Amino acid sequence: MTEQINTQIKGAVESLIFISDRPISIQEIQNVLEGIDAATIEAIVEELKGEYEKRSSGIRIVQVGGGYQMVTSTEYAQFIKKFYKIKHSEKLTMPALETLSIIAYKQPVTKLEIETIRGVNVDGVLKNLLEKGLIKIAGRKEVIGRPFVYATTRNFLEYFGLNSLDELPPIEQFVQTIQEKENLQSNANITPLEQDDIAIKENYTSSEEGVSGIRYKQDNTSTEINSNINEDKAVSQTIDASKELQKNSKENSNTE
Numbered sequence: 001m002t003e004q005i006n007t008q009i010k011g012a013v014e015s016l017i018f019i020s021d022r023p024i025s026i027q028e029i030q031n032v033l034e035g036i037d038a039a040t041i042e043a044i045v046e047e048l049k050g051e052y053e054k055r056s057s058g059i060r061i062v063q064v065g066g067g068y069q070m071v072t073s074t075e076y077a078q079f080i081k082k083f084y085k086i087k088h089s090e091k092l093t094m095p096a097l098e099t100l101s102i103i104a105y106k107q108p109v110t111k112l113e114i115e116t117i118r119g120v121n122v123d124g125v126l127k128n129l130l131e132k133g134l135i136k137i138a139g140r141k142e143v144i145g146r147p148f149v150y151a152t153t154r155n156f157l158e159y160f161g162l163n164s165l166d167e168l169p170p171i172e173q174f175v176q177t178i179q180e181k182e183n184l185q186s187n188a189n190i191t192p193l194e195q196d197d198i199a200i201k202e203n204y205t206s207s208e209e210g211v212s213g214i215r216y217k218q219d220n221t222s223t224e225i226n227s228n229i230n231e232d233k234a235v236s237q238t239i240d241a242s243k244e245l246q247k248n249s250k251e252n253s254n255t256e
Helices: 003-019 026-032 038-054 074-084 094-106 111-118 123-131 154-159 172-188 234-253
Strands: 059-064 067-072 135-140 148-152 201-203 213-215
Touching: 003 026, 003 038, 003 067, 026 038, 026 067, 038 059, 067 074, 094 111, 094 123, 094 148, 111 123, 111 148, 123 135
Parallel strands: none
Antiparallel strands: 059 067, 135 148
């Protein structure tokens, strides 16, 4: 391949990534540049990425959502925000992030399963996430009533700057943190006894036989112990994962 042809192909790849309003895949580029193999296109994309980074360009090429997309560099985010004088995008609420995390880690999942984990009604949250295009109805579960099952979309990957679901933070990394939080919370509910509480107070009752009874002072309130610590670890894991996703979305918002 001559240098002129290589330069032309390189420019074509760059222009295709630039004009695409969503991440463009290698296959889509191949469909336009007939006769160019995938390895060559990938090499050209990597070369372009290197050139942008080397000259501290305000544009970057990132791999996201199964394809490539041009985004602004985080180095210049402050100037872009100043120019538009608006925030990058509407942020998701914590209930939305929690619901989205449950769907991401347990998909396909029904509304009832989500509500069982969260412990609240999620009709409004699901409607909002569907309108934003972050989730979709993936089918029906073959049980009584055949309820809809929900799954994440490609927009979900783009929103959080992920190339695939494999890049989600692993559930296992939250287990130790969750156990530590549960132990701290359990200990926080226990108040040390005072001297008056542990002292035995003898109260002599007046009776014909003059028998004295010993009565112990007891607190009417008892420490509530959670016996379901190990029940469905996905509850805590997915909610903690939502915080990690929120962190990723904040980082990704500076690159779009």
